[in-house]
Amino acid sequence: MRYLALFFLIGCSSLLFAQQTPYQLFEVDSVAEPRGGQAYFNVFLQTNLRKPIQAEALGIGGRVMLTGVVETDGSVSDIKVLTSLRPDCDREAIRVLSLFKAWKPASKGGKPVRQIVNMPIVFKANEPFTYISGNRISYFDNADKLITDSTQAAFRQVIPLDTNGLPSDDIVLYRLRGKSWKVERRLPFVREKYESGSKLKQRTYRIGYQDAERLWQGMTFSLTSDGRLLEQTYYEHGRPKGPRITYYPNGLVAEKSDEADTKRMITAWYTTGQIKLVREIDSSAPLGTRNPERLSAYWDSTGNQQVRDGNGLAVFRETVRSYADTTKQTSFIEQGTYQNRLKQGVWIGRYADGSYFYEEIYDKGICQKGKARTIGKDTVQYSVPEQLPEFRGGMPALGQFLSQNLHYPPAAQRAKVQGRVFISFVINKEGEVEDVEVLKGIGFGTDEEAVRVVKASSGRWVPGAQRGQNIKVKYNLPINFSLQ
Known part of the structure; x- marks a missing residue:
């Protein structure tokens, strides 16, 4: 009986080994392929690839040929170098390929199977330095x-x-x-505390360069305290201009945006590396105007393309905190139709646990009317889904308020100090100012004066709103001190 049991175990072990052996390309019925298509997979590779500084200095271009196994869960294992470019580029190529976990696995006999893939990773040549x-x-x-x-x-x-x-x-x-x-x-090189919008509990910092007016210049980077890259943005005279990239905690690019004429083109990916959406925003429109964003393409997390060439029924899903129990999370599901890249007709959003619901009607991307209901509250009606806080009377009134109430500190006058003090504060649901903080000061009493005048504006703001309900909004304001 012991011999029979031993034979049975050996037989099972051999069968398991045979099932786990990866197939070659020509041995499967349908080959493994990246969800979202090869073109967007190539975009993923080039967006995530970071050429090592030594290779960049030499201007090196070329390719690393990798081999690996596409697993049935969509990941790639056992990645090895077939053709090397140089060790640091080889390591980077392996890192990027391992981040992509959105393969549609190969199939054989109607079942998903493991398959060997060979993948070239191209490093573009650059001017050496x-x-x-x-x-x-x-x-x-x-x-x-x-x-x-x-x-x-x-x-x-x-x-x-x-x-x-x-x-x-x-x-x-x-x-x-x-x-x-x-x-x-x-x-000057600057490293300062920065709220990047990341949900990480770690403190984050922004590093980069500032000019004589303490305005950001060139590429800036936000990092966690342990050095993980979260965001990079290009600045001109303190204003975001040009490319901006945000990253997931695992180092994968979450979203990339680029300026193109008067448009900002945005591409986003899921945490698996699969393409998520392509959209654009009119960056020339004044802040706060009813400026619809335009969606060209959208894929769900399984790789099914729901919006193609700006047309289709889209279903968006994200995890949010429940209104019924703030200690728990639930799914937020939104769905509606895009026509010619704009929202059209009825759009509906609901929390899976029933604690929140909204319905909106759109015409060529502009919300005509909407209603929303939160558990335990009355239904609210609105026409603008999101409203930024605004000083009563608009920007001209804010400018007049500052000019009438801002006092130049004597110490700053004597020292002939000029420049901008950047203030961060929260406008609460009643339009009052809270949590005033100096982001960047110039000293000699100007920082304290900027804080004082911002606090004095409390109650003069129209609060921000989201789907008919007032919300707290963080606001940044530069206060200018200039000697006449």
Whole structure:
């Protein structure tokens, strides 16, 4: 009996091994493929790929050929390098491919099976640059033209970058005077506390560079306290301009937006790496105007494309905190039709536990009317789903209020201090000001005066609203101090 049992175990073990052996491409009935299609998978790869700083400095381009096994759960295992580019690029290629867990597995005999895939990961070539001892060094002539011959340079710029290519210290511009380099000017490196919108409990920071007015310039990055990248945004004179990327905690890109003429093009992905949506916003429209966003394409989490070329019935799902029991979470399901990229007709949203419901009617992307009901409360009617807080009388009235109530501190006048104090505060449901905080100050009493005048504006605000209900909204306001 023991021999029979042993034979049975060996037989089962052999059968299990045979079932787990991955198939080659030509051995399956339908091959493994990325959900959302190959084109968007390529976009995923290029968006998430971060060329190592040493390879970027050399301008290296080329490809790493990887092999791996697409599992039946959509992930890729046993990733190995078939053709190497260089060790740091190989490691990055493996990292990015392992992030994508949205494969439609191969099938054989009507069942999902494991399949071997070979995947080229392409690193695009770039203009090489000098990178020495953690510093990117550039040379310029007297006309501020970038040159490669250091012997003909009038200026030398030094940008400290860490091993991840992130800024780590001041940018310093040197000018050649005689035979030696003298500091011409510097752009200060700044690391400050930052609320990135992440739901992580860790403290987050923003790093980057600021000009003489303490306005952000160039690419800035937000990081967790343990160094994980959460967001990167390009700034011009303190205003977001150009590309912006947000990341999931695992390092995968969650959303990328780019400026294109007067439009902001936005692409988003699920946590598996599968494409989620493509939409656009008119970035030239004034803040707070009824400016509908336009959705070109949308996929559900299983890879089913619900909106194609701006048309289709979309069903959005997310996890939210229940109104019935704030200690619990529930699903928020919204659905409606897109026509020519705009919401059209009836849209309905509801919490799965029944604690919240709304219904809205749209015409060419503009909400005509809506109603919402929260458990334990009356149904509310509205025409604007989301309303930002507004100073009573609008921006002209706010400007007049500040000019009449802001006092230049004597200490700042004596020191001839000028600039902007950036204040953060909350406008509560009654239009009152709460939680006033100085984000960026210039000292000499100006910070305290900016806080005082913002507090004095309490009660003069129309509160923000969401689907007919007043809500708390965080607001940032620059207070300008300028000597006449």
